[in-house]
Amino acid sequence: MEAKGFYHERASRVAKTLFPRNENSPQAEVKQRTPGKRSPASSLRQCKTAKRLVTKKAAAVSMSLVRDNKDRWMADIEQRLAVRTAELTAERARVDNL
Incomplete structure (x- = not known):
């Protein structure tokens, strides 16, 4: 469960400390395996x-x-x-x- 901040879409720091991510969940495993697409610095x-x-x-x-x-x-x-x-x-x- 990831709580959202009051004003922002991203999770607040308090929510991250209260509700840490479950490292063993299948979603976390998939996220760790797929590298993010990055643009070259010049572009x-x-x-x-x-x-x-x-x-x-x-x-x-x-x-x-x-x-x-x-x-x-x-x-x-x-x-x-x-x-x-x-x-x-x-x-x-x-x-x-x-």
Whole structure:
């Protein structure tokens, strides 16, 4: 019996100490006999490098989108400020004429 951790799929350390694996079970024997498939180190490095480059490119694209969005937002704020300033100037001129 292997207990799972509360937040993770892997067994917790406490569960491993409380419920040690049964070394004599048929499943343990099969697992010990079959070696794990491992990739060569060079392909692992290439995979990590490719993943990092893709991540960097995605980050650069999202940053450019954020900058474009911020520029549009600033232009909108400046336009609204100019309109409001013109309204206040017109209202002040109207009050002065009264």
